[in-house]
Amino acid sequence: MKRPFSLSPRLQAVADLVPPGVRLADVGTDHGxxxxWLVQHGRVDRAICSDLRPAPLSRARALAARWDVxxxxxxxxxxxxxxxxxxxxEVVTxxxxxxxxxxxxxxASRWTGEAGHRYILQPMSGTDGLRRYLSASGLAVFQEVLVPEGETLYVILLAEPGEMKPLTEGEIWVGRQSRGMESPLRGRYLEQELQRLRRAVIGLERSQRPEDAEKRKWYELAAWEIGNMKKEWDSWQQ
Ligand SMILES: C[S@@+](CC[C@H](N)C(=O)[O-])C[C@H]1O[C@@H](n2cnc3c(N)ncnc32)[C@H](O)[C@@H]1O
Known part of the structure; x- marks a missing residue:
């Protein structure tokens, strides 16, 4: 008998953000x-699994065969x-x-800026760099979702072609916040990123390299902004 197959909380949260019935491409699918899961549960009729390497793609093929899809x-x-x-x-995960x-x-893609596509992006690291890229590239982040899995808080960014008001240095690290946004884990996320930035600033203070002094100034600015965002967020929760 086949064991029922479920997704980790991280991947389940990504799956739940895929609108029903769309044409889906999952890039870097690995195990697939x-x-x-989305096809098996009838959330999408068809999907593309893509990967850079043959071995992961074989794993995805095997899983699809196992579940008759x-x-x-x-x-x-x-x-x-x-x-x-x-x-x-239509949707790229x-x-x-x-x-x-x-x-x-x-x-690298020629068509990512064209209308009619949605991107559901779940970085494991370097979320600040991804926000910075999106902010400058004509892809507007319209929602951010936080997902806890064990001790880790994962971020999922939803973006579509469009203009976005440029992100400030603090927003590059934690995304934009607005009153009334649904995000029960945001307070924890702000605190986590603030601590991360403060640790990075301490590390940079020890460095002798001139470029690190510059970097430190940006990190300090981001930390100051996030501190203010945290106060604002806490005041909205009262
Ligand atoms: C850690 S796995 C992630 C698997 C799955 N998406 C998940 O979230 O659990 C990353 C996969 O991305 C693939 N990958 C890395 N760079 C890629 C690229 N430029 N294009 C396509 N796949 C890539 C790797 O081969 C690997 O299978």
């Missing part, structure tokens, strides 16, 4: 759990979106990679 999934061995035409990907790799994948 996200697209296989191979005929509904197309497999592409390619770098990022390079073998995925625009019309086949890119999860479980560094923010810099995700930014590189979006940047």
């Amino acid at each position: 759990r996200l697209p296989v 191979s005929d509904k999934i197309s497999f592409r061995l390619c770098d990022g979106l390079s073998d995925i035409p625009a019309q086949e990907a 890119i999860a479980g990679m560094g923010g810099e790799t995700i930014a590189d994948i979006l940047h």
Whole structure:
């Protein structure tokens, strides 16, 4: 008997953000759990699984075969979106990679700035760099979702082609906040990122390199802004 197959909280949160019935491309699919689960549960009719390397793509093929959805999934061995035409990907999920790799994948594609696509991005690190890229690239972040898994708080960014007011230095680290936004974990996230920045500032204070002095100033500015955002957020919760 096959064991029922469920997603981790991180991937389940990504799955829950995929609108029903869309044409989906999952880039860097590895095991293929996200697209296989979405097809198996009838959330999407078809999906593309893509990966840069053959071994992960074989894992995705095996999982799709195991759950009898191979005929509904197309497999592409390619770098990022390079073998995925625009019309086949209304929604693109890119999860479980560094923010810099995700930014590189979006940047390399010819069609990511065209209307009619949504990007659900879940960086494991470098979220600040990804926000910085999106802020300058014509992709507007319209929602951020925080997902706890064990001790870790993962961030999911939802973006679509469009203009976004440039992010401030603090917002690059923690995203934009607005009164009334639904985000029960935001207070914890602000505190976590503030502590991370403060630790980075202490590290940079020990450095003799001139470029680190410059970097430290930006980090201090970001930390100061996030401190103010935290006060604002706490006042909204009363
Ligand atoms: C850690 S796995 C993430 C798997 C899954 N998306 C998740 O979130 O659990 C990252 C996968 O991305 C793939 N990858 C890395 N760079 C890529 C690129 N430029 N284009 C496509 N796939 C890439 C790797 O081969 C690997 O299988």
